[in-house]
Amino acid sequence: MIISCCYIYALLVNIWTTDKVYSQVTINGVIGGSVLLPCASKRHEHKLQDINIHWRHNASMPVYDIFKGKGSVEHQEPRFKNKTDIFPYDFVRGNFSIQLNKLIHTDAGVYECYIIHSGEHVNVLLLVNESTEAKEAGGGNKSEETNIVLISITVLCVFVVVLSISLFVYKWFYKTSRSQLSYYVSEELEPVNQNHHN
Incomplete structure (x- = not known):
């Protein structure tokens, strides 16, 4: 104007x-x-x-x-x-x-x-x-900031995925371990109960 x-x-x-x-x-x-x-x-x-x-x-x-x-x-x-x-x-x-x-x-x-x-x-x-240099520098700074944000988001997403998989594996392992433990305990206790009845 x-x-x-x-x-x-x-x-x-x-x-x-x-x-x-x-x-x-x-x-x-x-x-x-x-x-x-x-x-x-x-x-x-x-x-x-x-x-x-x-x-x-x-x-x-x-x-x-x-x-x-x-x-x-x-x-x-x-x-x-x-x-x-x-x-x-x-x-x-x-x-x-x-x-x-x-x-x-x-x-x-x-x-x-x-x-x-x-x-x-x-x-x-x-x-x-x-100046074109100022524009390019300004654009470069914005681009650099954008890259940092994207990298941070990517790292956070990878961390969440790894944590979720770890929790899933842990729960699965824990559940499997408990069920096997229950099976072994019941197998061990059954003959004892039979002996008592005899």
């Missing part, structure tokens, strides 16, 4: 903005990973002292600023602290991309790069997904 709203917002900005929006891209990232948010000017040569760039998240949140060719985090939103990298050696060639690190779900949304000195504007839609 949030991603859909961000996408619609980006489209509306494209339609209604007065800036020269010449680029809109969608970037996919994963939780805990890094992504490059691209921003490049159509002009290929820039003077460092003229370069002024503003990166914003969802229209208003300051992500990174570049003033006169130098990076500035003075107005940076605290949640982006130590999460952004810039590439100053590319500024003169018109590349003002930034790298966003340690991605979390709330990093998803529309990032806008305002190239103030040339009047250009770039939109980047960032989608943040679970």
Whole structure:
């Protein structure tokens, strides 16, 4: 839902903005990973002292600023602290991309790069997904837990079956032994009784 709203917002900005929006891209990232948010000017040569760039998240949140060719985090939103990298050696060639690190779900949304000195504007839609490794690991843990449960149930069933067979054999043996004992006792006692009658 949030991603859909961000996408619609980006489209509306494209339609209604007065800036020269010449680029809109969608970037996919994963939780805990890094992504490059691209921003490049159509002009290929820039003077460092003229370069002024503003990166914003969802229209208003300051992500990174570049003033006169130098990076500035003075107005940076605290949640982006130590999460952004810039590439100053590319500024003169018109590349003002930034790298966003340690991605979390709330990093998803529309990032806008305002190239103030040339009047250009770039939109980047960032989608943040679970990493495939995390999914596989999660699936692996569940699978491992399932295997442990199945093994436990199997062992318990085998134990119950063995116990039942043991009890059955014991009862059968006990019953057989008693009946044989009764037979032998009755055989032993019978002549004694006959002697008494004589």
